[in-house]
Amino acid sequence: MLVYLLCFALFLTGLYGVLAQRNIIKIVIGLSIMEFSLFLFMVLIGYVRLGDAPILVNGKEQTVFVDPLPQAMILTAIVIGLATNAMLLAIAIRIFRKYGTFDVRKINHLKG
């Protein structure tokens, strides 16, 4: 169970980054770290001790496989994460051109 605890610790590290940092790039980094921890979490769930990678090889006896479903889900989630990161970076570079800074405190024109 220690692995799961460490995985949650990674998640919280990312959450701390997103909430406490004031730099746009660091907020993006925090979100990526949260994503990483969740990918790891899902794959950890699907692991079966002494299991094989879920790929059939000719001439090999049927063995225990790890669960392929979380892997398929994470394959999807990695690409979603890439898309969100790219969108955030596009906004970030646009904000930098407009304001000349990455500091969230200095670009606070809206209140609410």
Add this chain to the structure above:
Amino acid sequence: MTIIVKTVTKIIVGVTFLYGIYIISHGHLTPGGGFAGGAIIAGAFILLVLAFGSDVLKLKAREEGSSTFESLAILGFLLLSIIGLFIGAKVFFYNYLPKGTVGELISAGVIPLYNIVVGIEVAAALITIFLALVIYKEEES
């Protein structure tokens, strides 16, 4: 970039491209598939841009070309899944081609086709994203 980088890039890019195509076409047999292969092809292209500098290549035209490719590929994906509505069990995402023998290159029905389409889509998408960020810098400053 220096001449060494350019020469090495010329050699490596071809190999990387081939590797990407290999990963895509063997997606249903070995680890990898459309996503990994497409990203590798995009990586090869990004290497090219980084080594030869962005001003040599006609980036604006390339960006439009890659986004067209992307639309075509994703339409192909949708079309492949819609064909299932008319053949066989007549459901969305039905695997309507013959399955073949497990472990051969031409097997698994539509899955290799999906892999190819997704590979093109991912490669085109990543190239477009990269180029859009590069071109943006050029025009602003």
Add this chain to the structure above:
Amino acid sequence: METTLSIIIGFMIIGGLFALNAKDLLSAVISCGVVGYGLVICFLLLKAPDLAIVQIVVETVTLIIMIAVVLNSSREELKEKISLKLEGISYINTRYAANIAVVVVFTLLLLFFFGESIDILTPFGEHTTRMSTAYIENAANQTGSANLVTGVVFDFRGYDTLGEVTILFTAVIGILTILRIKGRK
């Protein structure tokens, strides 16, 4: 196995903390990349080669894009402290404190429920399958794909994959929209 994994995740946490506290944005981005590559090793240890390949390539591309963004803009880092000094008087930074409090509350919540329900959750490595039993037993015969993950991604859950490529398409259109020079005529 568990020890190796724990050590790698420990390094990932250290890398993440360093990334969040680095003075220089470039080193922050690179240490974030280190966390991503650590994830690749974890995937390999957990018998997920498909994910390892995708993650290593995607991580590289993201890293290149992030470094490009940072190099094109600024590498300056701005610190926030718990107490501010304005005109000689020191304030407590309420927003920072509130955000830290949220993180602490979330931590306690997570730990509490983890401790309460530890007997129901299956321990590491003893996962029992329910939905994926069918995938493991006869996916290869039904989909014809030797790689079970590909079989699941493109056949059993092909509809998810449609959503996924749609997200990539959306992101590309969105980025092309956001990076227009002029928004209004």
Add this chain to the structure above:
Amino acid sequence: MNSLIPLFVILPLAAAFLTPLVSRFLGFFPKSISLLVYATLVILSILYFRGFGETTLLYKAGGWEPVNGVPIAIYLVLDGFSALMLLIINFIAFFCTLYSISYIKKFTAEPNFYVLLCLMVAGMNGVVLSGDLFNLYVFLEVASIASYALVAFGVEKEELEASFKYQVLGGIASLIILLGIGLVYWTTSTLNIDDVSQIIQGYSGNKIALFIQIMFIVGFGLKAAMVPFHAWLPDAHSSAPSPISSMLSGVLIKAGGVYVLIRLFFNMFSITYEIALTITTLGVLSMLIGGILAIGQWDYKRLLAYSSISQVGYISIGMGIGMMVLATNANRDIAALALFGGLFHMINHAVGKGLLFMTAGSVEYATGIRDLNKLGGLIKKMPITSSASFGGSMSISGLPPFSGFFSKLVIIIAAIQAHYYLVAFLAAGMSIVTLSYFLRLQKNLFTVKPKSEIEQVKEVPFAMSFSMVFLGVMCIALSLLIIPDLREAVITPAVNALFENSNYPVTILK
């Protein structure tokens, strides 16, 4: 009908994928195809009500039958509740597109606008139809990412900042939802909503079910902008182009937040009193704080955005009271009444708030001003806009001939019947507060003497005024839904689909 279910996702997606290719040659293609798609989908969802009022339709994507009673692939589920949501989504989307034809001419890159709107609608339709947790997450992300890009469509300082804020909070919400889905998979090893519900009922005493529920409340509460999680909404909804604000406020926060909460808590988890109380408390808080903050706003669209928070509170109160009554095993009729009120208010708010954001867009289109202090006297210059705005405001604040009155009345009656007098009192009180800030809005917009800057103002083009007039008429016409016959046909199937004796589980495992 059964084989037509995937069309709800295929058609908007196909329109979105075709547009970038075709729009280079045919300039009119994007608008016409989007209008065509939404009209078709509205007709399809009406067909469901005419033919299959009470049945649950199931579509097995890929044609995979359950193995040993365990569903192994993604199933799409269409029952009364999903059909109601589909009708609202595509109806509002149709009028937003019609409205945008004139409105969006001020912006560059018009085709991208229609593409993103189509993708957003496809994502919401996917969320509503999905019977699988991870699939739901994927389509929620499609809708969210499209909306992030649409909020930043104007690429000015404020829009970019609002979009960034929205993306960060939306990203946290998505990740927390993913954590919840991971926990569900850890506990049950399955993802199908119905299969999960059968297993998780056995764990209902255990803390893990409670924890998953908390994760989902936080995640979807962020998407629905309930009060402790509302920080992004006023910025995002007021910075977006006006038709998009209509979509975001009218539909997205409901399809992506409230719908999923209702669906999961009624059809997946076993209802507990604590969770029901939490949801009602969040609803009351949203209603109070959103309404009070709206009083202080002098920006037309920000006022409407805060009002959205308040009205989402009403919907969650209806849902929460229904859950509380079911959890305490009291009269089921009261629970049905409360849910009916909540869903009815959801429809009214979608139409009314969609209309109000459109009028805000019209005022901005004609005058270029959003500050209420600088406006005035528009009733002579823009008669259609001002009457539409009046209708929308009165419907939201709940004046008798308009539909909002009946839905709020039903919620309050249900609260009284269930003996939650405080909730009923607060709901009635907030209705007056709502009326006060909308009356101030009307006064500032239309009756005060016109300022010099806006003397040359003309009424907006036909496409914009037509959508406003149609939605304004709907604001009154929707009150017909209180008549028992119509209610039986439209809302009762949705309410029945949510109760545990519904056929939601039964059909899947056959």
